[in-house]
Amino acid sequence: MNRPARITAFAVALAGMVLSMSGCNKLAARDHLNKGVEAYKSAHYEDAINHFQQATRLDPKLPMAKTYLATALAQNVVPGLDTPENLQSAEQAVELFKQVLANDPSDVNSIKQIAGIYYQIKKTDDAKLWQKKVLEKDPRDPEAAYTIGAIDWDLAHKNVLTILGEAGLTDDGQGNVKAPKKVMDQVKEKNSAIVAEGLQYLNQAVSNRDNYDEAMAYLNLIYRRQADVDFGNAGAVKDDIAKAEDWRTKAMGVRKANEAKKNQGPGGITIGDNGELK
Secondary structure, X not given: OOHHHHHHHHHHHHHHHHHHHHHHHHHHHHHHHHHHHHXXXXXXXXHHHHHHHHHHHHOOOOOOHHHHHHHHHHHOOOOOOOOHHHHHHHHHHHHHHHHHHHHOOOOHHHHHHHHHHHHHOOOHHHHHHHHHHHHHHOOOOHHHHHHHHHHXXXXXXXXXXXXXXXXXXXXXXXXXXXXXXXXXXXXXXXXHHHHHHHHHHHHHHHHHOOOOXXXXXXXXXXXXXXXXXXXXXXXXXXXXHHHHHHHHHHHHHHHHHHHHHHOOOOOOOOEOOOOOEO
């Protein structure tokens, strides 16, 4: 066999070996993917992460591998824990979900996951930003609207406690009408926009889910922050507190009804708000 012929034969054999190795890698990747799913279902998240990492390494184009890996990493994130290891897991999961979105910008699940991770590690501005991205895709998503409203209430509440505390005062939850004007002017400056946004999104949440007792409870709370903002307008403050009490009553009634419904016993297969079978 002359030299050109030998080179051609070697190239063909090498190509065959590469194809064979590629096929083996894909089979191994799918095996790791299946093992990762089983580990995840058994709540063995570290094992699941290892298998999903192997799957993505062996076959970077394997469908769902990155999503599964990101989901397992997200499951490992401990809410509120700011250790380097926990934050690293969170950021790794976020980065993987962003890679999934780069290939499929319509993947609402990845957007929700990113929003949820940011909320867990207390990056509330990022959490709100990504929840708004959820609502861009699905304006009727009640959880996204609720989360934005809950974050806004928390921010406004902390502002009130800080400002009143610096003046040696405590929050009465009724508009703080006895507080000095200069103190409440600070509250109004800090909270006007936050409270307005919170009211908007919490009302959106209950309009999209009429038995959303958690959102109703937060409407009670945020109307009390609106009363702070309306300081100096006795009629508006009175109306805010009346609305707060109304939502508090509604929340308790709806929660009681929801609990009663849960305790009715077997009722067959139903479909949840996210489309999953229950």
